[in-house]
Amino acid sequence: MYPRLILLKCATLLLLIFCRMALSQNVIETLPGYPGKLPFRLETGYIGIGESEEVQLFYYFIESERNPKDDPLMIWLTGGPACSGLSGLIYEMGPFTIDYSNSSGSLPALVYNPYSWTKVANIIYTDQPAGTGYSYAKSWEAYNTNDTLFAAHTYEFLRKWLIYHPKYLDNPLYIGGDSYTGIVVPLVVNKIYNAIEAGSHPPLNMKGYVLGNPLTNKYWDVNERIPYAHRMGLLSDNLFKSVKESCKGNYVHADPNNVLCQRNLERVAECLDKIRTSSILEPWCSLISKKQDLLSWDSSFEEETKNLLRLMNPFKRSWCRPDNYVYLYIWANDIFVQKALHVSEGTIKEWVRCNMSMHYNFEKRHGCYVFNVQSTVEYHRNFTHKHCRALIYSGDHDMVVPHTSTEKWIDSLNLTVQSDWKPWFVESQVAGYTEQYSHNDYQLTYATVKGAGHTGPEYNPMQCFAMVDRWFSELPL
Numbered sequence: 001m002y003p004r005l006i007l008l009k010c011a012t013l014l015l016l017i018f019c020r021m022a023l024s025q026n027v028i029e030t031l032p033g034y035p036g037k038l039p040f041r042l043e044t045g046y047i048g049i050g051e052s053e054e055v056q057l058f059y060y061f062i063e064s065e066r067n068p069k070d071d072p073l074m075i076w077l078t079g080g081p082a083c084s085g086l087s088g089l090i091y092e093m094g095p096f097t098i099d100y101s102n103s104s105g106s107l108p109a110l111v112y113n114p115y116s117w118t119k120v121a122n123i124i125y126t127d128q129p130a131g132t133g134y135s136y137a138k139s140w141e142a143y144n145t146n147d148t149l150f151a152a153h154t155y156e157f158l159r160k161w162l163i164y165h166p167k168y169l170d171n172p173l174y175i176g177g178d179s180y181t182g183i184v185v186p187l188v189v190n191k192i193y194n195a196i197e198a199g200s201h202p203p204l205n206m207k208g209y210v211l212g213n214p215l216t217n218k219y220w221d222v223n224e225r226i227p228y229a230h231r232m233g234l235l236s237d238n239l240f241k242s243v244k245e246s247c248k249g250n251y252v253h254a255d256p257n258n259v260l261c262q263r264n265l266e267r268v269a270e271c272l273d274k275i276r277t278s279s280i281l282e283p284w285c286s287l288i289s290k291k292q293d294l295l296s297w298d299s300s301f302e303e304e305t306k307n308l309l310r311l312m313n314p315f316k317r318s319w320c321r322p323d324n325y326v327y328l329y330i331w332a333n334d335i336f337v338q339k340a341l342h343v344s345e346g347t348i349k350e351w352v353r354c355n356m357s358m359h360y361n362f363e364k365r366h367g368c369y370v371f372n373v374q375s376t377v378e379y380h381r382n383f384t385h386k387h388c389r390a391l392i393y394s395g396d397h398d399m400v401v402p403h404t405s406t407e408k409w410i411d412s413l414n415l416t417v418q419s420d421w422k423p424w425f426v427e428s429q430v431a432g433y434t435e436q437y438s439h440n441d442y443q444l445t446y447a448t449v450k451g452a453g454h455t456g457p458e459y460n461p462m463q464c465f466a467m468v469d470r471w472f473s474e475l476p477l
Contacts, residue, residue, distance in 0.1 A: 025164070026342040031096070033331060034110040040065050040095045040118060044341050046135075047160050049153045054142035057157050058134035058343070060085060060125040061165075062095055062118045072472050073171040074117075074210065075124040075158055077188075079179025079455075081150065081369060082355035084133030085125030088178075090328055092457040093117040093464070094125070098327045107334055108327040115457070115465035120472055122168060124161065128154060131355050131368065134338075136347040146370035151187030155195070158188075163202060172207040178455055179401065180297075182214020186379035193386055208389030210468070212456050213401045215297075217375040221405045222295055223252045225277070226268060228402035232280060235271055243268055252295050269294055276321075277399040279453030285320030325353055377409050384413060387441040391471045395452030395459060396432065403448050410446055415439050424467070424477035431463040434477045447477055 025045035029037055041063040049055040064071035078088040090097050095118045099111035117123060127133030129145040137143045145153075162169055175192070177185040192206050215221050230240035243264035247254045254261050273292055274284040331337055332351040357368070383390065392410065394403035415437035423430045424447060432448040449456040449463055457464040470477050 028340060028342075031110060031340050032334060032336045033099075033107055034096060038096075039112065040116075041068075046344065047157050049156050050142070052138075054138045055130045055153060056136050056138070056344075056347070057130070057153065058085075058127045059157075059161070060089055060094075061161075062089075062116075062123050062125075064122045065095070065116075065119045068122055069167075069171075071121050071171065072174050072207070073122045073124070073168050074174040074176045075126065075154070077126065077128060077154065077175075077177035077181040077184055079177065079181050079215075080132070080354050081180050081184070082129065082132040082357075083179075084332075084351070084353055085127050086133055086332060086351075087328070087353050088455075089125045091324070092178075092455055093123075093461070093468075095119075098324065098331075100324070100327070103327055106330075107337075108331045110331075113461070115461035117457075117465060117468055119465070120469045121174075122171065124158075126154070126157065128157075129369070131357075133332075133351060134341070134343045134348060136344075143368040144370075145368060147183055147373040148187060150184050151191060154184065154188045155191040158192075159200075159202075159204075162204065166202070169202055170205055173205050174208050174210055176210035178212035178214065180215050182211050182216045182401070183218075183373050183376055185209055185211055185214070186376040186383075187373065189383065189388075190379050193383075193388075206388075208391070209383075210391045210471075211393075213394050213398050213403075213454050214392065214406065215401050216380070216406065216409050217377055218297070218371070219252055219374070220409065221401045222297065223250070224402045224405035224408070225294060225399050226251050228399055228404050229268070229272055229275075231404065232397075232399075234275060234280065235268060239264070239267055239271070275399070278455075279321070279395075279459065280397050280399050281451075282453070283318060283320050285322060328353060377412065380409070381413055384415065384439040384442040388443075389474075390442075390444040391447070391468070392444065393432075393447045393449055393456055393464070393467060395454060395456040396448045397451055397459075398454040400454045407446070410437070410444065413437070413439075413444075415442075415444060418443075419476070426463045426466045431460070431466065436476075445471055445477065 025043055028042040028044060031038065043061040044059065046056045046058055049057055076085065076088055078085050088094070093116060095113055095116040096110045097113045099109040102109040127135040129135070129150050130137040131143050175185050175188050189209050192204055196203060196206060226235070226240070226243065229235050243251070243261070246258065246264050247261040251265065254265060256262065272294055276282050276284045277292070392406060394406050396403050416439060417435065418438045419436035421433055421435045424432055424434045430450060432450045434445065434447040437444040437446070447467055449460050449467070452459040467477055
């Protein structure tokens with residue numbers, strides 16, 4: 001045992017020396033737009049991925065504001081693919097956000113977020129894959145990626161990050177993400193469990209995963225949009241019955257020669273064309289006259305080009321959510337902001353919230369991203385045989401990944417129901433509904449967030465903070 005212990009320590013030391021050469025880190029104490037010193041610990045940096053480190057992944061690490069030594073460590077993957085981790089940090093669950101009431105066309109003001117998940121967890125936000133946010137590659141070939149490579153890079157990133165930050169190795173580890181990363185997160189989780197079983201070093205203290213409105217099956221989730229629209233009163237009973245019968249329930253791959261089915265789909269499209277899929281109650285505000293493709297993943301991303309966003313003037317018309325995103329474009333592209341964050345000069349042309357060149361039909365390649373994983377349901381099924389905790393939550397007004405589709409694949413796992421469907425509360429108000437499942441050492445908590453859209457914490461921050469705080473503490477919602 002003694003020689004083995006020495007070898008393990010030597011291996012760890014060598015890995016640490018290697019990672020010191022591969023990783024840059026900077027502690028940020030002040031940020032442009034934020035008054036005074038930051039009341040939390042923020043670290044940014046790059047980690048080189050691959051044998052020659054051609055991929056350079058940028059990250060933001062925020063230490064837990066409660067008890068960083070014992071609180072969970074979570075890496076958060078923002079959806080897209082190719083939406084910046086800064087978007088999740090600013091608009092969803094990070095410790096600072098835009099102070100809209102005190103911001104103008106110049107450098108936006110920042111304000112502390114009282115519902116930040118970093119109050120109860122250490123969180124790493126990443127810009128992934130290369131070409132996302134501030135992350136970059138040293139060659140054009142290194143920008144080529146796919147679902148499985150995205151997951152492999154995430155695992156390599158996490159392993160290197162923990163070798164360089166060994167004090168977090170004992171913290172309970174969770175993998176989190178939303179939207180498209182419902183495909184990627186289970187691949188990462190699977191890699192970690194396989195590595196643990198293979199005795200890889202350093203051992204990761206893996207505890208589970210968190211997913212919000214997760215894309216899980218690229219056919220089921222998109223196909224479910226039409227039944228969901230009917231359930232929410234956006235389609236009449238007669239129209240839904242007709243389209244369901246004529247298309248035989250297959251809307252994504254409908255027969256182009258089935259005249260009645262195609263006619264009914266056109267009627268459905270007419271009813272839903274100006275409905276904002278990511279939040280069906282909010283106003284549709286696209287400046288592009290092109291119609292939505294309801295049955296394409298691209299239709300879920302209402303990310304205008306940066307130039308169109310900047311033409312939007314919230315003072316000349318009613319508010320729309322993309323108005324919020326204008327501020328982040330201005331802030332993240334400011335030269336003093338990039339210097340404060342220690343972004344390597346000359347590595348990107350311009351920061352964008354989501355790299356649209358990586359969004360396309362799942363069956364085709366576009367730009368440098370290949371969508372090569374169709375479904376991750378079987379990964380979730382495999383996790384039911386692990387010692388694992390899972391939190392799956394869905395904003396119930398999201399038509400991008402409807403909660404009804406998520407509930408169907410969870411039901412397909414054939415888990416034991418530990419706690420039947422019931423409301424959960426925040427400040428004596430119904431915040432959503434929840435159900436708990438188990439199988440041996442596997443526990444899954446499912447929750448809807450009442451009134452929330454595609455990215456729950458962006459719409460209902462107080463409720464989502466209460467949800468994750470209770471779940472990390474292993475308390476009932």
